[in-house]
Amino acid sequence: MSASWLNKVHWDEQGLVPAIAQDAQTGEVLMFAWMNREALELTATRMEAVYWSRSRRKLWHKGEESGHTQKVREIRIDCDADVVLLKIEQIGGIACHTGRRSCFFSRLDADAGWVEVDPVLKDPAEIYRKP
Template sequence: MSDTRWLNQVAWDEQGLVPAIAQDYESGEVLMFAWMNREALEQTAASGEAVYWSRSRRKLWHKGEESGHIQRVHELRIDCDNDVVLLRIEQVGGIACHTGRRSCFFQKYLTDEGWQTVDGVLKDPAAIYGKAKQDGEHNHD
């Protein structure tokens, strides 16, 4: 059994979660945000692929389990307060968002127009998942 003391250094919130940011390891582009619990972070480190905690479904989800768009982890980092995890990843298939876009951050604030979609869909979610996917809280897979 491997030493997991490093997990005790994470400043987990009241629900036992920590925010996790997925960043492209080459470009630095922020692709998505999700949550991890202790088991998700441990599985991510052990497998080399991103595993998150779905707050809406109340279960672990291996990124790409439905879409095939897994995240290969090149590096795990933690911020100065130990309360945010950064995953420097390779986004397999180039799509991180359940909407079929490269990044979940596809809306930009424009002063006179408010939030506007600035990045297009790369692949129809129905083609990815086999059914229409509802927009929801980090329901990427």
């Protein structure tokens, strides 16, 4: 596949585009991250999610440490070509580094503020053991 399709993406000033990872079966939004041109091209080639880590300033193959990779089933772009949607299969059922299924585990409560409403499925200390 020619990489000319990448030229249609509207990259921001840092050369990044927002990427949403959505469960291909349920439609649940699991996480949000950033992609640069190389990350999106690698994702399309491998059909596994690769993102750009702004804090580490490097490519990040989702699951490289945790084993919780994202098999990409479909890649879409929005009408303005400035947001990427990845329809994925979340391997291991955990997308969040906190050990939860989704990064969107807090809900706003009018009285209590942000409340964590989804359980931790696996202790992050077990997921990210250092050798």
